[in-house]
Amino acid sequence: MSNYVKRFSAFDRVVHWVLAVAFFVLVFSGLGLFAHTFFGYFDFFGGPEQGILAHKIAGIAFLITSVLLFLAHAKETCRFDGDDAKWFGAFGGYLKRGGKEIPQGKFNAGQKLFALFSFVATIALGLTGWVIWDPTAMERGLTQMSLMLHGLFFILFMMGAVVHIYLATIGNPGTADGMLWGYVKKVWAKKHASKWYKEVIGE
Amino acid sequence: MARKAFMIDTSRCTACRGCQVACKQWNKLPADAEVNRGSYENPPQLTPHLYNKIEFIEKGEGKDFTWRFLNQRCLQCGDAGCIKVCPSAGALFHTEEGLVGYDQDKCISCNYCVNGCPFDVPRYDANNKVTKCHGCMDRVANGLQPACVKACPTASLQFGDRDKLIAAAKASGKQVYGETALSGLGAMYALDGSPQDYNLAENPSIPQSIFLWKDVIKPLGILGFWGAVGAAMLHYVTVGPKQLEDDFEDKGGE
Ligand code: HEM
Ligand code: SF4
Ligand code: SF4
DSSP states (O other), rough: OOOOOOOOOOOHHHHHHHHHHEEEHHHHHHHHHOOGGGGGGGGGTTHHHHHHHHHHHHHHHHHHHHHHHHHHHHHHTTTOOHHHHHHTGGGGGSSSTTTTOOOOOSSSSSHHHHHHHHHHHHHHHHHHHHHSSSSTTSOOOHHHHHHHHHHHHHHHHHHHHHHHHHHHHHTSTSSSHHHSSSSSEEHHHHHHHHHHHHHHHOO | OEEEEEEEEEEGOOOHHHHHHHHHHHOOOOOOOOOOOSSOOOOSSSSBBOOEEEEEEESSSGGGEEEEEEESSSSOSSSOHHHHHHTTTTTTOOOOOOOEEEEEETTOOOHHHHHHHHTTEEEEEETTTOOOOTTTHHHHTTTTOOOOHHHHHOOOOOEEEEEHHHHHHHHHEEEETTTTTTBBSSSEEEESSTGGGGGGOOOOOHHHHHHHHIIHHHHHHHHHHHHHHHHHHHHTTTTOOOOOOOOOOOOOOE
């Protein structure tokens, strides 16, 4: 019997990694506009005008893949229950070593929160990005507000991405496998997503 | 160097528009093809080829009719919203005299600056580069008067030492617009009426959303990013990761 269970389809994985690449292109091209300190990042793209163009193209790729990834998991991520309340109450067990894991579905409560945040922030960045595509085209107050909100959701997403990347890699060994090649170890599933594990094993 | 400035005395303006013409001549700007809108005011707004213009403010009917003339241009703010939002250091800048100049070679055509400006001034030329009144910074640096000031036949437009211009305007009983707003404008008005009569904001300021964006979100964001990185690193070396083989004696953080 295999030591692994299937977690993500090839579709999930490809969409996730296109999303991640688009996100980093957006970060590096966007930072050049965000603060003078990062203006040099435009050199990666061959100059500021090209950097802005890369940001617009990556923005479309990000918007599409982020919405697709959200929709692919929406059934699991939009449903919270009593165990999730307990999970939040215990901060997911991240504040102490070796505690007992609270039973969770395919995604734990924190992941679900991040998935919802990611969707909301994607839509906010997409809408404001559309307004500031040409900052002289639309009503002035709306453009100014959009510049501000685009910056706000950008920094929130950056902070979210740092936490996400930490918890998906070294913070929870074994987790990255699922998104890299589709399978996770059974011990991983039993520990992190026991309700989901029982479901897929058919116990 | 003592700050230099324009003082624009609206009561002396006859709307001859010599300033508009002199500016175009010195800055080699072509005429804009226009239509007759039933007013002498033309064009109706600043354009990429029009750095200053006379606004004709027509209010009231019959006996109450008033006609006021306002020289519109970049007001050379001390705290300039256009500079605040410009991503390319040096594309917009303060000159030694306190004028707000620009360098088109450094402009990256992002079109942000008009959104930072409280007065809707910056425009973008055929190459999508910033244009606006720069106070004839080239002439001023060489000890000359700006072209519009030189051309003005009534001395409605004056240019010189900022403090002296303010003192002179006040001595003749005029209300000075822009003495302190935005850390002091480098183009002030001696108004013949209230700011509202001239369609000017009573207390011009950098838009609230622009302030939040550049002075709150930007610094907090940089702090937040490094805070998140630091928190993750601290978590890893104190509590540590959730290992799959988890039979520890202690509770972490010890
Ligand atoms: C390169 C760095 C990244 C790594 C190593 C990484 C890793 C992962 C892993 C391992 C998962 C699956 C988690 C699980 O099995 O429960 C995942 C899911 C996900 N990731 Fe990433 N990721 C990265 C970048 C990003 C970025 C930049 C974003 C945001 C734009 C993002 C958004 C998501 C979302 C929305 C999910 C779906 C899970 C859910 O719906 O909660 N990822 N990531
Ligand atoms: S359009 Fe040019 S001058 Fe204006 S903010 Fe952008 S880079 Fe600066
Ligand atoms: S009036 Fe507008 S363009 Fe001129 S200095 Fe002030 S903010 Fe900049």
